[in-house]
Amino acid sequence: MTPLPTLGLRTRLLLAFALLCVVITAAVAGGSYVMSRNAILKATQDAAVHTMTSRLETLYPLRSSTPGRAELAEIARTVTVPNTVAVAVFHGRHSPDGLDPELIPPELRQAVAGGELAWQRVRWGDEPVLIMGTPLMIVERNRDQRLSGIEVYTARSLRAEQRSVDWLATSAWLTGAAALAFAVVLASLATRGVLRPVRELGRAARLLGEGDLRARVAVRGSDELADVAHTFNNTAAELERHVKQLREMEADARRFVADVSHELRTPLAALTAVADVLDEEAAELPEPAGRAARLVSQETINLTALVNDLIEISRFDSGVAALAPNEVDVAELVHATLRVRGWSERVETELPADVTARLDPRRVDVVLANLVGNALRHGEPPVSVRLSADPQWIAVEVRDHGPGLDEAVLPHVFDRFYKASAARARSEGSGLGLAIARENARLHGGDLTVANAQDGGAVFTLRLPRWAPDPEGGAA
Template identity: 35%
Template sequence: MPVRRTLRVVRRYWRVVVRWFRQYSAPARRAWRRSLQLRVVALTLVASSLLVGTFGWFIADRSADILLSRTKDEVSSSMSGKVEYAYKQLSVHPAARDPELPNTIAGTVNELFDGDPADDGGSVISIRAADYPDLGAVTLPLDVDTQQLITPEMVQAVAGSGSVAQQIRTAEIKGQTIKFLVYGSPVRTKFGHLELYYMVPLTTEDRTANQIRTTVLATGIALVFLLGVVAGLVTRLVVNPVRVAARTAQRLSAGLLDQRMKVDGEDDLALLAAAFNQMAANLQRQIVRLEEMSRLQRRFTSDVSHELRTPLTTVRMAADLIFSERESFEPAVARSAELLQAELDRFEDLLTDLLEISRFDAGFAALDAEHTDLVPIVQRVTERLGGLAERAGVELDLRLPETPVIAEVDPRRVERVLRNLVGNAIEHAEHKPVVVTMVTDEAAVAITVRDHGIGLKPGEERLVFNRFWRADPSRARQTGGTGLGLSISVEDARLHGGWLEAWGAPGEGAQFRLTLPVRAGDRLVAAPLPLIPRDRPAITGEPAEVS
């Protein structure tokens, strides 16, 4: 249990640390994602730091090795002379018990000593007689403890093996920590051999090596800084035109078609700016031409619709008169009068829809929003289409909330959308039930119309909202629609700030979902009802919203 409790505490603190890191590093991560110049400069600094650091370390290390090697050569040469001098002085004594031998050793050490080890370049000289303990050791300066410098291993190498040895040791001399290069060599005499130890401080070499490291470090830092500045300037030269192009493109997309980039020079960036300006000019011409064509088309549609009203009114009066007297006609003529009346009704509906579409295209459509209970609207639509559903052999199944669903909508437009959706569902239901469902939450109201008829093929869930589009043009129609109902419905939904979406599968029917915000002007985030029916497994993903 204590282990589990500890793990839980660790995980909790780890989550806190991660959350804290994400919170405070968010601006830096956002700047890293958005700034190409920052990424280039940062990567340049990292790469140059690694390269300069590697080469700087190599140069400093090689310089220190060269200084130490030169010092070793000098000490080795000096050591040879000192050994030769000591040999000449000590070889006059035939035996180690010669009473003058200690004086000769002391005089030799005094002659070989060349300074104070506390000073730069000072050294330590020591002559020892490992094989003759009575002679002891003579060292100058006298206050230097050579036990820190001359190790037993070195004594064994020089006295026991009779070979020249060297090592680097650090000792405390007069309160200062000094690094020494220690050389040891045997001095052969007539009675045997003594050991001569020459200890040279490496203070000057260390100081020089540190100066080289400091110089290399300062030079490296300055070089990395200069590389960062150069990378920033060079990147700025490239990124600035790209940023200008991006801002110009944003202005163009916002409708400011006269925006252009400034062309300076004849380099690649100038060529990019010139090509961008040429593209913008071509787009402006095409957009202006298309807008003019669209304006003419909308005006033509509106004018034709209005102009057709007058003759249609005259034809309607004559048709109504003929239709009212059809029972006195022969059967064939009576049937023609009924067909004429039906087609005139459809023609009037088409003109009405065309006028409505022209208002949407011209941007003149307005939303008369008011707080409305949507439940009676759905009930009223299904009641009015009840006769059509009965003739088609379709049962209408309403699944509505028991309490009022109040939303700020235009009731006329919502009723028109539902009338189109339910009418289309009845037409394509294939004598199967049509289910109308309404669900609401705090932000949105969703109404779905589900049929179990022929369904939609893949990709047709978007095409159904195109003007005059039909899934099967050869299919007999019962509602006499104009082909503009769903196009007007989707515009009505957009005018509310809502969505109108479709789902369908061959042989599984279709479902249309109308989603409206509860408060006018609110932005929709999600719908309270799924687009794919719950009675059908979700095999494919939900289609994109038509908004």
């Protein structure tokens, strides 16, 4: 299921402001509407009741306790005012014309019959109507009152009041809409003020992550966002200071290694000459001395290789390493690397003919020798070298069929001085071979990668452009 896209902070703030405004506007408008509606209807109702009762008072004392239709009609006319209709009812008889008794709600008639002045709002079609009813009382000589049995009902149209209520509702919603628009404008201005420093912090953090350690943010005001900006600037300044110190230490270390490596070349040359003599004479020396002579010769070779590796790494670090490209047959280059080192019989090859590329043969030879040598020493047979090419790139894949590399080792294979097993002997290498191999690949504009094959074994892939960059900086 595809997750829903996350709304931006600005959008969320605007929605929160808008929702808050809608809730408040709806509550205020709704409350105002209900209060105004009830006030209008109550005023109309009270006025109608007052008018009805004051007109009925003119009928007292009643001329007859058993009125006929004429007397009922006169009673109905007495309470009839503009915009109303009326009816007088007595024991099933009612005044002619006027209000139809059938339209009077039964519960209202029951309340009036019980001696109450009552009213009820109803709708006739689409017209709201207020129906009021009251009984007429007979006052005895002793001032006691009793029901006369005469009931008077009036119906008053509330259309005018309904129009007033509708106008109030429309006004309330229009006011709410205007308030919502105003709130959105205010929210937009407020979020702009809040989000500006947030965006600046995001931009500065992005620049800091990309390596610009001088990135800072402007501090405005003294609120919480200003505190965050102060904290960010202090953190960035401290980070810049520490990184500068680390870079200086790294530069000093590399310079020291380069200086020591170069200083060792002269004594190593003399030591190598002596070691060669000892190696030639080792067979004629007594066994303890001969073994020691051979050990000195081998360790001198190892030390020379280490110094040469250190010098090569220092060239990459100082940026003086350069290519000497030539157009070569890649298959022939691979065969030559294997043949010179005596590996041709131990390595299976799949090398298509006529694959040419403009490369630095010496540097590619160094890479291939390192990869194949590692596969033969640390992997298991068969070791294979496979070449593939397209119009722009060549790829040389070196694979063994051993257990492969541990997943924790893979990210560090090309690190300097890294060895997969700390138990390896010193003679097995300096830990710089793969680092130098990758630097040589990148100097060509390519790369060197490693992975484990699904059926076992490590697979190193050297990928190079068919036309290496020109030493002058252009494409060859």
